[in-house]
Amino acid sequence: MIQVKKETLYAGMLKGLLTTFDLAKIIIPVSIVVTILGKSGALEFLADFAAPLMRVFGLSGKAALALFSGYFINLYAAIGVILTLSLTLKELMIIGVMLMLSHSLFMELAISKKAGCSLFYVLLVRLIPSLLVGILGGWLF
Amino acid sequence: MxxxxxxxxxxxxxxxxxxxxxxxxxxxxxxxxxxxxxSILDKWSHKLHPPLKHLGLSENAVFPILVAFIFGLTYGSGVIISYVKEGKLSDYEVRAVGSSMALAHALIEDTLLFWRVGIPIWILLLPRLVIAYALVWVLNRIHAGRFLPSSVLAKFTFFNRKRVNL
Structure with missing residues (x-):
């Protein structure tokens, strides 16, 4: 039988609020930056620049912002970008699979290293499937 | 403006x-x-062990994988570290468990976050599980000396017991 204690509920609530606070610390700045990039036209510029690379995954140049913020910052940042930009469902699905396999690389590679894996190995087994799945998705969808 | x-x-x-x-x-x-x-995961790892036996994993190895699946990479790695200290995992198991959890962790949180944006759940979940499984399968084969001499695994790979630390 599953027991639900009052203290557990409070602890969960508190932890949830703290996580929301952590999330806000990332998502609000990211959303502001993305909005500024969009309004100032800098996003178009970046998108044009990234477009050839993103085409490999069947993505528009804009999507690069979501992909890279997921790879290098974390999933919350990527979601902040995704929610602020308007991307198609096809793009969302491709970015989604790619980011599920590989995200928050700096942080998570460091954690995996603590558990005994080498950085290079973990980077390889996460990034290669992510890129391959992206290429496959771009080709399929 | x-x-x-x-x-x-x-x-x-x-x-x-x-x-x-x-x-x-x-x-x-x-x-x-x-x-x-x-402690729901204790019960689950007992149930999940039989279907994963063919990957050369003991019940001790299934628990940290499940912890990572449900609670995330940090918790999963924490279990690996303490299990290594207690000598509960073989070298192969540490490697297999660490590899699988690098690919598949925080499955509930990550998946629902992206599902919320409008992405179908199976697209988010399936590739992670399949690729994590495939990776452990390959590691197991190498460990059994099937693809490459198993010393290769110890030499280049990827895992060094001394590296595990808190």
């Missing part, structure tokens, strides 16, 4: 983005706390 109006719009975007995630994240965390409190 003034810079202030843009900043304001960005802030509002940010707040609404945070809100749309908070209503997913807070309930998940509460449910996870309840699960942890009831």
């Amino acid at each position: 003034s810079i202030f109006a843009t900043l304001w719009e960005g802030l509002l975007n940010g707040i609404s983005n945070v809100w749309s995630l908070a209503i997913i994240v807070i309930p998940i965390i509460i449910v996870l706390e309840i699960a942890k409190d009831n």
Whole structure:
């Protein structure tokens, strides 16, 4: 039988609020930056620049912002970008699979290293499937 | 349009983005706390062990994988570290468990966050599980000396017991 204690509920609530606070610390700045990039036209510029690379995954140049913020910052940042930009469902699905396999690389590679894996190995087994799945998705969808 | 109006719009975007995630994240965390409190994963790892036996994993190895699946990479790695200290995992198991959890972790939180944006759940979940499984399968074959001499695994790979630390 599953027991639900009052203290557990409070602890969960508190932890949830703290996580929301952590999330806000990332998502609000990211959303502001993305909005500024969009309004100032800098996003178009970046998108044009990234477009050839993103085409490999069947993505528009804009999507690069979501992909890279997921790879290098974390999933919350990527979601902040995704929610602020308007991307198609096809793009969302491709970015989604790619980011599920590989995200928050700096942080998570460091954690995996603590558990005994080498950085290079973990980077390889996460990034290669992510890129391959992206290429496959771009080709399929 | 003034810079202030843009900043304001960005802030509002940010707040609404945070809100749309908070209503997913807070309930998940509460449910996870309840699960942890009831040590549900002990029971699950007992049940999940038989189908994973052919990968050369003991029940001790299944538990950290499950912890990572449900609670995330940090918790999973924490279990690896303490199990290594207690001598509960073989070298192969540490490698296999660490590899699989690098690919598949925080499956509930990550999946629901992206599902919220409109992505079908199976697209998010399936590739991670399949690729993590395939990776452990390959490691197991190498470990058994099938593809390459198993000394290769120890030499280049990827894992060194001395590297495990808190």
